[in-house]
Amino acid sequence: MTTNTLLTHIHQKVPLTEADNSLILPYFTPKLLRRRQYLLQEGAICTHLSFVAKGLVKAFNIDEKGIEHISLFGSEGWWISDFGSFVNAVPGMLNIDAIEDTELLMISRENYEELLQKIPKMERYFRILYQNSLVTKDKRLISSITDSAEEKYLGFANNFPQIVQRLPQNLIASYLGLAPETISRIRKRQAK
Amino acid sequence: MTTNTLLTHIHQKVPLTEADNSLILPYFTPKLLRRRQYLLQEGAICTHLSFVAKGLVKAFNIDEKGIEHISLFGSEGWWISDFGSFVNAVPGMLNIDAIEDTELLMISRENYEELLQKIPKMERYFRILYQNSLVTKDKRLISSITDSAEEKYLGFANNFPQIVQRLPQNLIASYLGLAPETISRIRKRQAK
DNA sequence: TTTTTTTATTGCTACAGGTCAAGTGTGGCC
């Protein structure tokens, strides 16, 4: 069941009892997303955090030239949202849509706040989750400033071997801030 | 007093009583850093989180070519550490040193863990702190991928007007992933 | 103050990676 994925994921960070489980689950609503379907569009306020139980989604913004910049992929076990918009309840600039058919578990801002207040373990869970996310983002930031195109691609392919296979390379390019042609040339060089 | 800066900062996110204050403070140790003095060097395990009560520090890594890449500045009210190294207790790749004479309040990993367990308000404080940091880092990441050199510089100058004044432009360049000459040319263009 | 060190400016040149365009798969689907 899709809720198991979530509970397992939380359990990895904070031990949960059966009682905890049944306390937590009512805060979440399941949602199915079909390939290409939008979860969020630019300008809207992001009202939910979404846990990806199955599938693959992407979050991206569109610049003045109309070019998509993917800032985040979400596959099994990842959370996805326009976090800035969610946290501050302001209109965001991110779009989120599904790359594959996707199963989500969503929690609204009100439920999120209540969950954190009522269940200290969940406050702890999110503190640890964010702690780890920060470490990951730091690394990505350093890579985006320090690394060459080739290093960026290889680093990504290394860190997310499963996901790379499921993604067309133009999406990888967008995520890494490279042109699709550049990825093509890098792959060619690698295949030597 | 330097501890006031910290308590005020925490208080902005979670209300504290006088009793809370005196419960929290013993977990921290003050430390003075003189200009150019190192707080942490590459390869070491980062054992403390440091709150900057006064002054200015920078965190940076050094690439194979010996070039410094600044990933973070810390001035009054900011936390600084090699977070990845701190969280996972592994050797880090960041150096931290003082740009100005600096007053820190430091907390060790053991004290940090204990503080979080014993004082739920502090668990909450750090969850909120990390939540906000994530939003900031997301923005920075998008900027580093989407923006031109000029947009990066102007965005930074806009977001941190106070800090820009205190920084030589080669450090700003390093932070933004640009050459110092590029900053110089941008400033010249702006001055038209 | 004078000296030394650090930082900033500016012109010239080089190159990584972007852009454009044309051509080549390749898989779904009527």
Add this chain to the structure above:
DNA sequence: GGCCACACTTGACCTGTAGCAATAAAAAAA
């Protein structure tokens, strides 16, 4: 099977920004 839509490849060219070097200016040290 043939058509359409995408994704990928490859070459030719362009451009923003880096790198270098020499000089000037400013800040720190003595």
